[in-house]
Amino acid sequence: MSLVDATRSVTNSRRLPPLLAFGLLGGILLVYFALPFVAFLGRTGSVPVVETLLQAGSRTAIRNSLLTAPVATAIATVLGVPLAYVLARETFPGKRLIEALVVLPLVVPPVVGGAMLLSVVGRFTPIGAAAARVGVPVTDSLLGVVLAQTFVAAPFVVITARAGFGAVDERLEQASRSLGYGPIATFRRVSLPLASRAIVAGVVLTFARAIGEFGATMMVAYNPRTMPTRIWVDFIAGGIDAIVPLALALLAVTLVVVVTVQRFAGVPTVVDR
Amino acid sequence: MTLELDGLTHRYGSERALNDVSLALEDGELVALLGPSGCGKTTVVQAIAGHLDPASGRVSLRGTDVTGVPPEDRNVGIVFQSPTLYPHMTVGENVAYGLESGDLTAGQVSGRVDRYLELVELADRRDASPKSLSGGEARRVELARALAPEPDVLLLDEPLSALDKGLRARLRDEIVRIQRETGVTTLFVTHDQEDAMSVADRLVVLRDGVVVAAGPPRRLYESPPNRFVASFLGRSNELSARVESDESSTVTIGGAEVALDEVPSEVTDTARATVHIRPSDLTVEAATQPDGTSGVTRDALDRSGASADGGQSDDRSRALEMRGTVTRVRDVGRRYDVRVELDLGEVVTVEMHRDKLSQSDRVTVSAAASDLSVFLVSN
Numbered sequence: 001m002s003l004v005d006a007t008r009s010v011t012n013s014r015r016l017p018p019l020l021a022f023g024l025l026g027g028i029l030l031v032y033f034a035l036p037f038v039a040f041l042g043r044t045g046s047v048p049v050v051e052t053l054l055q056a057g058s059r060t061a062i063r064n065s066l067l068t069a070p071v072a073t074a075i076a077t078v079l080g081v082p083l084a085y086v087l088a089r090e091t092f093p094g095k096r097l098i099e100a101l102v103v104l105p106l107v108v109p110p111v112v113g114g115a116m117l118l119s120v121v122g123r124f125t126p127i128g129a130a131a132a133r134v135g136v137p138v139t140d141s142l143l144g145v146v147l148a149q150t151f152v153a154a155p156f157v158v159i160t161a162r163a164g165f166g167a168v169d170e171r172l173e174q175a176s177r178s179l180g181y182g183p184i185a186t187f188r189r190v191s192l193p194l195a196s197r198a199i200v201a202g203v204v205l206t207f208a209r210a211i212g213e214f215g216a217t218m219m220v221a222y223n224p225r226t227m228p229t230r231i232w233v234d235f236i237a238g239g240i241d242a243i244v245p246l247a248l249a250l251l252a253v254t255l256v257v258v259v260t261v262q263r264f265a266g267v268p269t270v271v272d273r
Numbered sequence: 274m275t276l277e278l279d280g281l282t283h284r285y286g287s288e289r290a291l292n293d294v295s296l297a298l299e300d301g302e303l304v305a306l307l308g309p310s311g312c313g314k315t316t317v318v319q320a321i322a323g324h325l326d327p328a329s330g331r332v333s334l335r336g337t338d339v340t341g342v343p344p345e346d347r348n349v350g351i352v353f354q355s356p357t358l359y360p361h362m363t364v365g366e367n368v369a370y371g372l373e374s375g376d377l378t379a380g381q382v383s384g385r386v387d388r389y390l391e392l393v394e395l396a397d398r399r400d401a402s403p404k405s406l407s408g409g410e411a412r413r414v415e416l417a418r419a420l421a422p423e424p425d426v427l428l429l430d431e432p433l434s435a436l437d438k439g440l441r442a443r444l445r446d447e448i449v450r451i452q453r454e455t456g457v458t459t460l461f462v463t464h465d466q467e468d469a470m471s472v473a474d475r476l477v478v479l480r481d482g483v484v485v486a487a488g489p490p491r492r493l494y495e496s497p498p499n500r501f502v503a504s505f506l507g508r509s510n511e512l513s514a515r516v517e518s519d520e521s522s523t524v525t526i527g528g529a530e531v532a533l534d535e536v537p538s539e540v541t542d543t544a545r546a547t548v549h550i551r552p553s554d555l556t557v558e559a560a561t562q563p564d565g566t567s568g569v570t571r572d573a574l575d576r577s578g579a580s581a582d583g584g585q586s587d588d589r590s591r592a593l594e595m596r597g598t599v600t601r602v603r604d605v606g607r608r609y610d611v612r613v614e615l616d617l618g619e620v621v622t623v624e625m626h627r628d629k630l631s632q633s634d635r636v637t638v639s640a641a642a643s644d645l646s647v648f649l650v651s652n
Contacts, residue, residue, distance in 0.1 A: 174353075180345050181374050182345050
């Protein structure tokens with residue numbers, strides 16, 4: 001049977017799923033995602049996970065990460081959501097420039113971003129020196145970690161929230177204004193609840209990015225160690241097997257936060273049907 | 274005067290949206306603001322509600338200048354073309370929303386919600402989600418929500434456009450009933466002349482940001498003040514004409530002459546003009562002509578226009594007669610639309626109620642002089 005005949009008989013006997021080719025291409029990518037994951041987890045047995053995590057170095061790293069990432073996420077959200085709303089609603093000269101600025105931290109490699117931060121708050125810059133003098137050093141401190149994480153992760157909440165606000169019909173807000181609510185009350189009672197799903201998604205992405213942030217953190221605050229910087233140090237000393245415990249812990253923290261936030265903050269928008 | 278617009282002008286960038294628009298609504302009046310899409314109707318609504326700051330002009334509510342006042346302090350109710358019920362609230366919460374911003378007690382709010390849901394006959398849907406409502410129900414809830422705070426003025430911005438035809442007519446009647454019951458001063462904005470004429474006490478016609486006519490619907494329909502209104506309010510045939518104001522004082526239309534004093538017009542100078550005639554005001558008869566093969570003698574084939582007037586169709590009132598050939602007869606259900614190409618090249622549409630003509634019949638088209646509207650061509 002020739003190839004043509006074979007193809008034809010298949011086409012005739014059973015219709016192929018219409019998106020088969022798409023699925024196959026996507027499948028390659030999925031395998032590529034899953035394979036390292038599985039291979040990495042396969043090494044779990046070689047190093048005692050719990051014992052390693054209980055060591056002082058690991059515990060400090062976990063604590064530092066759990067302190068900094070939520071703070072960075074909160075800062076990004078409190079400052080980013082209002083910015084997202086302005087970008088979604090207003091037109092003004094220079095808006096394109098502002099939008100470009102928002103994605104800049106995504107485009108710049110984190111290590112370079114860290115270097116840029118250093119050039120503003122580094123120990124020998126006026127700001128860095130002044131901060132060190134009053135006893136709140138910006139570099140090599142938890143504050144430095146927060147600054148690095150915020151710089152790298154904040155664009156996620158801005159971009160996602162902006163899309164969320166953009167999807168809320170402006171007429172809904174106008175109706176609210178005409179029903180007696182000022183702009184702030186309208187934002188709180190209409191725009192925010194209706195964009196909440198997008199905002200929550202943005203917050204989760206921002207948190208995941210912040211807690212896993214390495215490049216900029218390494219430049220600004222190599223010490224005190226967070227989980228990612230600790231992983232780097234362990235890797236240099238002991239190779240892949242050495243980092244499995246902390247990597248698992250990082251993964252677990254991120255997963256727990258993502259699931260919890262989505263469960264509790266995924267505000268129910270549908271009343272009874 | 275409940276609502277007054279005075280010289281409202283606005284532009285978006287370089288594009289002029291409104292030019293010196295002035296209008297006034299008496300207490301309890303239902304006025305339709307009518308115009309084709311893009312004529313600036315929505316800009317007027319936005320300026321009245323305060324969602325837009327006009328370049329110049331004044332908006333007054335109950336005698337107070339509110340031009341610089343934010344929407345929340347204007348007491349203007351608004352229903353948009355697209356649905357704006359809040360999906361994260363129930364029907365009842367939606368209606369209560371505009372009441373909670375004021376200083377009513379919870380009990381008063383609840384009572385008011387019940388009353389307005391009853392007004393729109395949806396009291397039983399109070400706890401439903403807006404998503405479970407049909408298109409017409411959603412519109413009615415929006416009406417209830419806009420009316421519950423008892424606004425000075427209700428703005429309806431194309432409230433029927435998104436609905437299908439049957440529902441449209443029903444909701445239109447519903448809006449009129451609710452407006453009569455509440456007595457709220459209402460501006461009904463629409464591009465649909467049928468909607469406008471059937472609901473409004475008064476019409477304001479807007480074109481390219483300029484008010485081109487205002488008055489009772491019937492008067493504007495029967496004696497349109499300009500060509501645009503003539504063609505926009507209902508169907509209209511437009512014919513070119515020449516006005517001779519010398520001793521003869523006649524209008525020449527399609528080769529036929531009509532004495533000027535029989536035509537309702539203010540045209541006096543020798544000028545090019547256009548004449549508008551409604552398809553229903555035209556009568557078409559098989560032609561009596563020397564070269565005709567059938568030799569039909571002026572049998573009126575369709576007298577619907579005349580018989581409706583009690584048969585007062587004597588020859589004198591059929592002042593305008595034009596010869597032509599039928600090019601198409603279209604059956605549109607309630608009537609036939611007959612297209613006649615006149616011998617001088619222009620085309621008219623005539624409404625008939627019986628199908629007696631067919632393509633390429635020779636016919637005479639006639640109209641009473643009083644049914645003509647003559648407009649000067651200015652350029």
